[in-house]
Amino acid sequence: MFVSDACALNDAGHLTVGGADTVELAERFGTPLYVMDEEKIRRNCRDFTSAINKYFHGNGLAYYASKALCCKAICRVAAEEGMGLDVVSGGELYTALEAGFPPQRIAFHGNNKSEEEIFLGVEAGVGRFMVDNADELEALDACAAKLNKTVCIHLRLSPGVDAHVHDFIKTGKIDSKFGVAIQTGQAMELIRLALQKKHVQLTGLHCHIGSQIFSEEPFVLATQVMIRFMAEVRAQTGLLLQELTLGGGFGVRYVPADDPKPLDVYMQAISSALETTCSDTDLPVPALFFEPGRYIVAAAGVTLYKVGCVKEIPGYRSYTLVDGGMPDNPRYILYGAEYDVTVANKASLPKNYLTTLAGKCCESGDLIQENILLQKPQRGDIVAVLTTGAYNYSMASHYNRLPNPAMVLVRNGEAKPAIRRETYQDLLRNDL
Numbered sequence: 001m002f003v004s005d006a007c008a009l010n011d012a013g014h015l016t017v018g019g020a021d022t023v024e025l026a027e028r029f030g031t032p033l034y035v036m037d038e039e040k041i042r043r044n045c046r047d048f049t050s051a052i053n054k055y056f057h058g059n060g061l062a063y064y065a066s067k068a069l070c071c072k073a074i075c076r077v078a079a080e081e082g083m084g085l086d087v088v089s090g091g092e093l094y095t096a097l098e099a100g101f102p103p104q105r106i107a108f109h110g111n112n113k114s115e116e117e118i119f120l121g122v123e124a125g126v127g128r129f130m131v132d133n134a135d136e137l138e139a140l141d142a143c144a145a146k147l148n149k150t151v152c153i154h155l156r157l158s159p160g161v162d163a164h165v166h167d168f169i170k171t172g173k174i175d176s177k178f179g180v181a182i183q184t185g186q187a188m189e190l191i192r193l194a195l196q197k198k199h200v201q202l203t204g205l206h207c208h209i210g211s212q213i214f215s216e217e218p219f220v221l222a223t224q225v226m227i228r229f230m231a232e233v234r235a236q237t238g239l240l241l242q243e244l245t246l247g248g249g250f251g252v253r254y255v256p257a258d259d260p261k262p263l264d265v266y267m268q269a270i271s272s273a274l275e276t277t278c279s280d281t282d283l284p285v286p287a288l289f290f291e292p293g294r295y296i297v298a299a300a301g302v303t304l305y306k307v308g309c310v311k312e313i314p315g316y317r318s319y320t321l322v323d324g325g326m327p328d329n330p331r332y333i334l335y336g337a338e339y340d341v342t343v344a345n346k347a348s349l350p351k352n353y354l355t356t357l358a359g360k361c362c363e364s365g366d367l368i369q370e371n372i373l374l375q376k377p378q379r380g381d382i383v384a385v386l387t388t389g390a391y392n393y394s395m396a397s398h399y400n401r402l403p404n405p406a407m408v409l410v411r412n413g414e415a416k417p418a419i420r421r422e423t424y425q426d427l428l429r430n431d432l
């Protein structure tokens with residue numbers, strides 16, 4: 001009955017997440033509140049670890065793309081589940097290291113790493129640098145030379161595969177700020193450059209073809225393009241690349257109409273494309289890496305708000321105003337993202353009231369969903385927005401000086417705090 005199986009209904013008619021009553025959570029921890037079902041996150045991690053065993057003979061690793069939701073508690077869960085971790089900034093790297101994440105299982109991404117970030121990564125001994133461009137390659141080699149180290153790298157390439165998704169999250173095409181394209185010849189140039197560098201060891205190639213992908217075809221196409229290119233690299237340079245990273249992008253269900261295929265379908269298709277293309281090109285099958293972000297955390301998360309006012313404008317529409325908005329969930333204003341919403345304390349009642357869920361910021365676009373059906377809300381009700389585990393907290397701002405909400409991890413009905421609610425003093429911490 002809910003888009004995510006992290007959610008259910010209890011005897012009180014309340015929405016539960018990970019077995020905990022959301023109305024009680026809102027009372028105990030306050031609102032807005034991010035609630036994460038820890039068991040669901042772990043199950044999602046295991047989907048990947050077991051798929052890698054089943055379809056790739058254990059020859060690979062799933063890096064959790066921590067940009068989707070980065071905090072120490074989540075890094076620890078990913079570490080315990082045997083995942084790798086993908087970071088794209090010094091801040092994400094620092095968080096991972098402070099959480100005790102094994103550096104060897106970290107991949108350092110980002111299309112414009114600073115000297116300082118490169119230094120942090122090399123010094124910490126991250127397992128792989130995902131190099132985006134020639135300038136970065138030069139800087140990385142220089143830094144590694146200074147620290148007398150050799151770093152293992154993948155090069156980020158655009159395979160030119162269009163994943164048919166929203167323009168903002170389409171990243172596999174030639175005209176992109178990410179990586180270098182195969183078709184323009186720049187990818188081969190970057191490989192030749194990498195081969196001249198003494199302090200980097202090029203072990204593999206990377207591509208990321210988009211986000212929220214619902215079918216296996218774009219992944220199959222990308223696999224074929226990348227393997228053929230790896231064969232081309234061997235022919236032209238003699239270098240045998242033994243690793244391939246296929247990025248993230250595995251779709252999740254935000255609203256009932258979303259229908260992503262089960263992970264097994266993607267994995268089966270990728271593995272057969274991999275075997276066929278490798279045998280066609282006479283290339284040994286490389287280790288396969290993935291970087292799921294949204295898939296790991298999105299459906300495990302729910303945001304709870306308290307209703308302040310319900311405003312009816314005759315002849316127009318009604319607004320249900322809650323105590324958060326674009327600072328804690330900027331995805332509607334950014335992408336028009338869809339969500340399933342329910343009144344948590346009336347979750348067993350029919351949704352028959354047409355309303356627009358809006359936040360409390362001084363911005364007309366500060367909406368969470370427009371024209372949705374909800375159980376008739378009133379002041380004091382708890383509204384739950386489902387599938388908010390990815391790109392909500394991680395994209396949060398302090399607009400209107402709203403303190404960032406707290407986050408709790410729920411497991412077997414027990415909640416433990418993961419992120420403290422910000423205070424007004426926190427907001428002033430850096431004010432001079």
Ligand SMILES: *Cc1c(COP(=O)(O)O)cnc(C)c1O
Pocket residue numbers: 065067068086109208210211212247248249250291292293294295390
């Ligand atoms: C954003 C991103 C991911 C994660 O994407 P999801 O759609 O959240 O799975 C993985 N790899 C790279 C390089 C990315 O930019």
